[in-house]
Amino acid sequence: MSTNSQIAFAPLGDTVVVPAASTAPTGVQALVSGRLDAQGTGQYRIVNDSVYTVFLGVGSTAALATANAVAPIAGTPSAAIVLVPGAVEVLRFARNSFFSGLATAAATVYIVQGEGM
Numbered sequence: 001m002s003t004n005s006q007i008a009f010a011p012l013g014d015t016v017v018v019p020a021a022s023t024a025p026t027g028v029q030a031l032v033s034g035r036l037d038a039q040g041t042g043q044y045r046i047v048n049d050s051v052y053t054v055f056l057g058v059g060s061t062a063a064l065a066t067a068n069a070v071a072p073i074a075g076t077p078s079a080a081i082v083l084v085p086g087a088v089e090v091l092r093f094a095r096n097s098f099f100s101g102l103a104t105a106a107a108t109v110y111i112v113q114g115e116g117m
Contacts, residue, residue: 021102026062043091043115
């Protein structure tokens with residue numbers, strides 16, 4: 001395991017706003033620092049700053065992120081990552097990932113790329 005995954009999270013770029021709504025909007029890209037290109041992946045600190053559960057779609061294109069922002073239902077799994085209200089997560093994705101969100105009402109997700117946990 002990389003030693004970068006065992007240090008405290010350090011932001012390495014600007015914070016990106018990912019809007020979430022009752023219809024998932026077009027995906028927004030959050031790039032990983034170029035100095036981590038060799039890894040091909042990066043860590044992202046993700047904050048659900050709302051009172052709504054957000055189903056976060058992630059993909060290699062804006063369209064795929066939007067398509068992946070789907071709430072799972074019984075018997076129908078989804079590629080979305082569930083962010084409960086107020087959630088703060090550090091997750092690892094491909095360095096050129098796009099993000100979109102589905103929620104019952106307008107919600108805001110903040111994402112900053114960096115390294116560490």
